[in-house]
Amino acid sequence: MLRFAERTKGAKRSAIRELLKYTEQPEVISFAGGLPDPAAFPLDFLANVAQEEILHNAVKSLQYTTTEGKRPLRQSLAQWLLEEGIKTTMDQIVITAGSQQGLDLLGRVFLNEGDAVFVSLPTYLGALQAFRAYQPTLVGIPLEEDGMDLDFLRRAIREARRAGHDPKLIYVVPDFQNPTGITWSREKREELLEIAEEEDLLVVEDIPYRWLRYEGEHLPTIASLDRYGRVIVLLTFSKILAPGLRIGALVGPEEVVNMVVTLKQGADLCGPSLTQRLAVRFLTDYNLKEHFARLCQHYRGKLAAMLDALARHMPEEATWTKPEGGLFVWVKLPDGVDTTKMLERALAHKVAYVPGQPFFADGSGQNTMRLSFALATLEQIEEGIRRLGAVVKEEIAALSLAKQG
């Protein structure tokens, strides 16, 4: 009786979101979620502002608003992005439900069935999900320590075109990527723009973690280096204010933004006025510099604790990234280890992580896993990584036994 659309065929729920259900037992130390720490939310500020906006600004905070988002929010965002070297105006900004809705709307605006989208191996899972609804050809590009393998990318673009797949978008998370924590070098940022120009593609630069740098040099956004008008920026307040507000933004060429707004009308009419007002007040009335400094201080110690614990508890066969910011560390285990299967052993040891495979557009990455240090205490990080080290050692031993047997 139910005849679903063709596009539902490949649809599957995020393995991670489903997994989270099993990792929520109180005794389990979980490095699984991608959630920011609520201890870093500015509660007093938000509570006061919410009360004020509802009582004294009801039409602006509770009535419908425009599809593109509230004018003062787009204005103050444009101002703020200037500090990132991104010259933009409020007409080049549309407010979205987190950056996830931005990804969905880009798929909607650009992707015909079969069009090629280039993503790193691994990449943000939510981007894969958003794009897949439009049935594109997702092409995985190896991710190196300083960004995508750009020679591989060039070849892949040409191959896709030869195979009849119109190359439309390159999706990147250049700062402290989810899931690996890897940051692109300045050189690769510049070269990516040249490739986009030469090969006539758009770059989607997703920067959710950009303001969470705990050490090292702040690198320019790809958008700030762009002389061609080929970059669309996605940002979100989820990691720097609070995810439950669902405020993000898509920033790009006006022609793109206009089409995004046109299709967004059918998708949701407009975003929530109340949480947009909270975001405006956060940008205009709150001390952002101090806030970001506090956030970075909050997470810096956790990242250091995790890297330190990994060095002490992991077997030498394991390798991992050393991010300078963000919320994630990425661990690679020897070939043959399947982290999805290993999760059962981990849960028996009361520790949880996210298996890496779902982050790979090509289904590889079975021997990888993502660890988030954001929600755990320093003590939990030490104890959890100790448990995880034991799990990995057991798993490797069991594998080598099985091979001998």
Place this chain on the structure above:
Amino acid sequence: MLRFAERTKGAKRSAIRELLKYTEQPEVISFAGGLPDPAAFPLDFLANVAQEEILHNAVKSLQYTTTEGKRPLRQSLAQWLLEEGIKTTMDQIVITAGSQQGLDLLGRVFLNEGDAVFVSLPTYLGALQAFRAYQPTLVGIPLEEDGMDLDFLRRAIREARRAGHDPKLIYVVPDFQNPTGITWSREKREELLEIAEEEDLLVVEDIPYRWLRYEGEHLPTIASLDRYGRVIVLLTFSKILAPGLRIGALVGPEEVVNMVVTLKQGADLCGPSLTQRLAVRFLTDYNLKEHFARLCQHYRGKLAAMLDALARHMPEEATWTKPEGGLFVWVKLPDGVDTTKMLERALAHKVAYVPGQPFFADGSGQNTMRLSFALATLEQIEEGIRRLGAVVKEEIAALSLAKQG
């Protein structure tokens, strides 16, 4: 350089939303918007609850939540819908961004290009926009005083099937429809279910105005009459609480809801936690009966004033609906009058309305217009309809002059 997807070709912005920009001059009396009256928002309650939730329930109100929506919200909604005779469980409910996102997600889940969707002539414009993104065949069915012309619908379903368009959905707003204010009779509600069962379609029952009945008998929802599991209900808190919260819900068979949730992950990950918590508190801590009674009292007088003014100021060639609830009155002018063109004359007379044509899937309805009485005061209603009557008389006179000339 920009290569948009095929689906953008037919995309156009809502004529209404664009028009609203020109009707916002302070001297214009506007019957154009579809907005509820902020004077009816429970500000003190919302302000207190927002403050409380942020300060004392931060993880629940500011962290990410589940894609399907907060459990207590789905639970209290299921409870509340029981009072409407709709037997459901929280597993059959997904929280959406107003009912608009529900429409979009239904398109995403069900519609292949060319599939047939049946809508009344006229119908809610947002539904047309949402469905059009999935490139269906939209089939317009004449709307009579007691609901769709169901004989026409039966024939249209069979014709669509013969022409190779899989008939998937029938979209209806059975209570005080936007834009006409028309309410379906009980007989047509029952017959629609038989047609859905016989012809193997689903009914999408959108009930945004259901709780705004100012007189007459409360009729059963189509869902409450459904023995076949063929109805998907869309509801929203926009007209009964506040639209700026963007809280709605899709209620339907579990298999449908599961697929909707799967595709919703890619669309927005989850809805806003904060405004979902406000909706929970509204359902559980606020006196809904009294609130709805106040709302109805608030709008009842405005509707009466508009109907009374229309009777006194409109020329006899004009006809209009006499709704028992909702926010709209629908006016039909003689053939030959083009209300889109007439709007210029109306704005010169400092009065605004929405031309009816965009509400017609087949592009007809040039001589119709929608009037909302929600935002105007009683004095503005009297004065605005007086002006509009003069506009209509002038337009008819000009037309008849042009014919003679």
